[in-house]
Amino acid sequence: MRxxxxxxLITGAASGFGEAMARRFAAEGANxxxxxxxxxxxxxxxRSIGGTRGGTATGFECDVTDSERVHEVIATCLDEQGGIDVVVNNAGWSYRNQPLLDVDEASLRKVYEINVFAIYHMTRAIVPHWRQSGGGTMINISSTAGIRPRPGLVWYNSTKGAVNSLTQxxxxxxxxxxxxxxAIAPVLxxxxxxxxxxxxPETPEALARFVSTIPLGRMxxxxxVASAAAFLASPEARFLTGIIVPVDGGRCI
Ligand SMILES: NC(=O)c1ccc[n+]([C@@H]2O[C@H](COP(=O)([O-])OP(=O)(O)OC[C@H]3O[C@@H](n4cnc5c(N)ncnc54)[C@H](O)[C@@H]3O)[C@@H](O)[C@H]2O)c1
Incomplete structure (x- = not known):
């Protein structure tokens, strides 16, 4: 219960890494x-976190690209909980892996809106509160794609490059x-x-091909991701800032 x-507060918490972080944080006593x-x-x-031992869980339907809604949710949280100590900007999206010239402008705008602009909206909503309350912690979920880009996801990779740069x-x-x-930079x-x-499709062959590029031999x-996030949010990480932690089994070596 550290x-x-x-x-x-975790964005994109209904699935994938966000859900795993929400469960871990609550299990360790966080609200x-x-x-x-x-x-x-x-x-x-x-509902399912609410039924377990540990901290509480409160959900808000929120499109993180909608600045007004993000500000509204933050204001409600501050009213109801008296503050927010940690924000995890995790919500993310990608178009399907494809040659760079095939990606249309609408997809480019969408991937930047969700992966980059949303962090801008969240920053503007939370930083004034943290300045008043004496501090806070932001954790951005980036990707190995922003450190060691590979073909097929050019514009997505660039959003994660932006996440790394804006984190620093x-x-x-x-x-x-x-x-x-x-920031945390997970591999696939x-x-x-x-x-x-x-x-x-996630065929055994496609997954095996990818895993063969990861020194520790798995995805x-x-x-x-939750272990790294819980550490970065904890007092043990109090002297760490501006770092990008690859959670990648050695993929970026
Ligand atoms: N899965 C991977 O291999 C991988 C690797 C590296 C980085 N990442 C990053 O991890 C983060 C989480 O993604 P995931 O892999 O768990 O995928 P996921 O699709 O399982 O989860 C993403 C969540 O974000 C939510 N979301 C999407 N758009 C939103 C919006 N506009 N407003 C609010 N919520 C929104 C989705 O509904 C979903 O619940 C993303 O930033 C992604 O880029 C994923």
């Missing part, structure tokens, strides 16, 4: 606020406000986005 009482655009899945995660820039500018900003894991990343799991 996160007991910590108030943690988690779950944001997602997909209401039925969000309700299910909120925010860390530099906000350190004097006692606000830490770190099995989530709602796996097929988009592979550019086709990432939600638990791997």
């Amino acid at each position: 996160l007991e009482g910590l108030r943690v 988690v606020v779950l944001l997602d655009i997909c209401k039925p899945a969000l309700d299910e995660v909120e 820039s925010l860390a530099a500018e906000l350190a004097s406000d006692n606000i830490r900003v770190c 894991g099995r989530t709602g986005l796996t097929e988009a990343f592979l550019g086709g 990432s799991t939600g638990d791997d």
Whole structure:
């Protein structure tokens, strides 16, 4: 229960890595606020965490690209919980892996809206509160794609490059406000986005081909990502800021 009482907001918490982080944070005693655009899945995660030992879970249907809605949800959380200690910007999306010239402009705009602009909206909503309350922690879910890009996901890769750069820039500018900003860069894991990343069905052959590029010989799991996030959110990480932690079994070596 090393996160007991910590108030943690996680975007994209209805599935994949976000759901795994929500479960881990709550299991360690945090009170988690779950944001997602997909209401039925969000309700299910909120309900199932509510029935376990540990911290509380409260869900909000929220499109993280909608600045007004993000500000509204943050204001409600501050009213109801008195504050937010940690924000995990996890919601993300990719178009299907394909040659760079085939990606249309609407997909480019969508991938930037969800993966990059949403962090802008969240930052503008939460930083004034953290400046007043004496500090806070932001964790951005990036990707190995932003460190060691590969063909087929050019524009998605570039959004994660932006996430890495803005993580370091925010860390530099906000350190004097006692606000830490770190990123986690997972390698491929099995989530709602796996097929988009592979550019086709998750066949044993396609997965084996990918795993052969990971020195530790397997894909990432939600638990791997949750372990890194729980550490970065904990007091043990109090002197860490501006770092990008690959959770990748050695893929980026
Ligand atoms: N799965 C991987 O292999 C992998 C690898 C590296 C990084 N990532 C990153 O991990 C993060 C989580 O993705 P995941 O793999 O768990 O995928 P996922 O699709 O399982 O989860 C993403 C969640 O974000 C939500 N979401 C999407 N658009 C949203 C919006 N506009 N507003 C609110 N919520 C929205 C979805 O409903 C979903 O619940 C993403 O940032 C992704 O880029 C994933």
